Amino acid sequence: MGVDVGNARVGLALCDPDGILATPLKTLRRDLKKNSDRRVLRKLIEVNEVTEVFVGLPKTMSGGESSSTVMAREYAEALVNELAAELQQVPVWLVDERLTTVSAHRSLHEAGVSSKEFKTMVDQVAAVNILQHAVDTLKVGQHLPGYQVELTEPSTLSAPSTFNHETENPNV
Known part of the structure; x- marks a missing residue:
């Protein structure tokens, strides 16, 4: 599963x-108060029998951090903790997603999507871009910039690295 x-x-x-x-x-x-979006996300992970989750990590063009980077990390960390509490063992990866939203905007404009539908679709298209890039990169055996989010105390994450793993049934 790809998550933007x-x-x-x-x-x-x-x-x-x-x-x-x-x-x-x-x-x-x-839903920043009730976190109902993560509750729905966890249910979708379960119902769709997702084996891995790739959350986009929006770094700056120079590879730096922004408030969006921090937000994505906190979201992924909370998701890992909540999945563990529900006894769902699904790896969650934070992966570099520079320009996926820009690419999604361009694709939707080129496809002539109406402004009414645009807001709903742009996030899905960005998630598709994150997931497709991850699947394609891993399939050819290349390293995907990012790291697996570990079950930890809030605001404590493992250091970024690159990863390369093999999946036999990548229902991601």
């Missing part, structure tokens, strides 16, 4: 069991 976390919405994408094609799934409205 924003201030107002969270875009979700899934790929087929063979790990070939990422497709839009849903856009969730962020």
